[in-house]
Amino acid sequence: MLKPLNLAHTPTPIHRLNRISERWNGEIWIKRDDMTGAGLAGNKVRKLEYLLADAQAGKADTVITCGGVQSNHCRATALACAGLGLHCELLLRGDPPSEIEGNLLLDHLSGAGLHFIPGERYYDNLSGELARLATEVKARGGSPYIIPEGGSNAVGAWGYVEALRETRRQCRGLGLDPVRIVCATGSGGTHAGLLVGARLEGWDVEVVSITVSYDHDETVLRILEIADSMIDRYRLNIRVVRGDIHVIDDYIGDGYAKAGRDVLDVIAEMASCEGVVVDPVYTGKAALGIRGELAKDGMEGATLFWHTGGIYGLFAFRDAFFEKSEG
Ligand SMILES: Cc1ncc(COP(=O)(O)O)c(C=O)c1O
Numbered sequence: 535m536l537k538p539l540n541l542a543h544t545p546t547p548i549h550r551l552n553r554i555s556e557r558w559n560g561e562i563w564i565k566r567d568d569m570t571g572a573g574l575a576g577n578k579v580r581k582l583e584y585l586l587a588d589a590q591a592g593k594a595d596t597v598i599t600c601g602g603v604q605s606n607h608c609r610a611t612a613l614a615c616a617g618l619g620l621h622c623e624l625l626l627r628g629d630p631p632s633e634i635e636g637n638l639l640l641d642h643l644s645g646a647g648l649h650f651i652p653g654e655r656y657y658d659n660l661s662g663e664l665a666r667l668a669t670e671v672k673a674r675g676g677s678p679y680i681i682p683e684g685g686s687n688a689v690g691a692w693g694y695v696e697a698l699r700e701t702r703r704q705c706r707g708l709g710l711d712p713v714r715i716v717c718a719t720g721s722g723g724t725h726a727g728l729l730v731g732a733r734l735e736g737w738d739v740e741v742v743s744i745t746v747s748y749d750h751d752e753t754v755l756r757i758l759e760i761a762d763s764m765i766d767r768y769r770l771n772i773r774v775v776r777g778d779i780h781v782i783d784d785y786i787g788d789g790y791a792k793a794g795r796d797v798l799d800v801i802a803e804m805a806s807c808e809g810v811v812v813d814p815v816y817t818g819k820a821a822l823g824i825r826g827e828l829a830k831d832g833m834e835g836a837t838l839f840w841h842t843g844g845i846y847g848l849f850a851f852r853d854a855f856f857e858k859s860e861g
Pocket of ligand 1: 576577605607684722724843
């Protein structure tokens with residue numbers, strides 16, 4: 535097993551959300567992976583501890599990765615590379631925006647190469663575009679290492695196996711026995727790592743995704759593929775089947791990176807009741823999901839809300855908070 539780099543500030547705290555528990559009529563605790571670092575804040579840094587160790591082990595000098603213009607993964611990768619003296623090239627989905635803010639501002643400051651490509655080209659031929667960048671890096675004498683979207687492969691997701699182990703130790707210390715962990719899910723590596731970790735630990739905690747981009751079936755498939763590739767790569771003596779993967783796709787709203795008034799309200803509620811900042815793309819939708827499922831009486835027992843970060847993305851939504859709602 536690869537020895538990970540030490541990039542994240544761990545263990546991240548776990549605490550009870552007292553006022554939100556009372557307001558939402560539930561038993562809600564939070565795992566603060568928004569506190570894994572400052573520039574490197576959020577879930578991606580746990581994956582990068584493994585991915586960048588792998589890059590260094592292979593003597594790469596340039597890391598190539600991809601995501602949306604406000605990708606937390608791209609920002610964390612760019613800053614982590616800068617801290618390690620590696621070059622970084624980012625393939626960003628969409629046109630260059632007129633305002634450089636949030637994660638994109640940090641991408642700029644990190645010195646990473648930024649390559650904007652239209653959404654259609656990105657979705658149609660992502661692996662081709664990544665390979666093209668790798669060829670360019672090689673042509674100038676560099677040695678590239680490609681990280682897939684969200685850092686979600688067997689190597690990166692191992693960060694969440696370790697995170698699960700860390701959490702189990704903390705829960706034991708706190709006398710906390712959560713029925714479920716709830717996280718926001720995009721590319722699926724976080725969920726896959728947590729699920730594989732729970733299986734390896736023999737911990738009977740359910741992992742529940744509130745998906746923010748792909749629908750239920752597509753998300754289940756992605757998580758299953760990552761879990762299977764971990765099982766293969768590390769020869770794990772566990773089995774994960776489709777039915778083990780719990781995904782809720784009722785809170786995507788108008789789509790990825792689109793936040794309705796309900797999401798903005800939950801962000802304000804978390805900030806004002808608990809001093810916890812969630813974001814409009816990922817963790818705000820997970821919080822909305824927890825509130826929604828509790829309102830349906832769908833979640834008995836203690837819930838551990840896994841806060842995966844995203845704070846810099848919030849700043850790109852500044853104006854939305856002050857827009858008047860229609861009607
Ligand atoms: C803040 C935040 N939360 C959750 C996720 C989803 O994690 P995963 O891609 O592992 O499903 C991401 C991914 O970009 C993220 O940036």
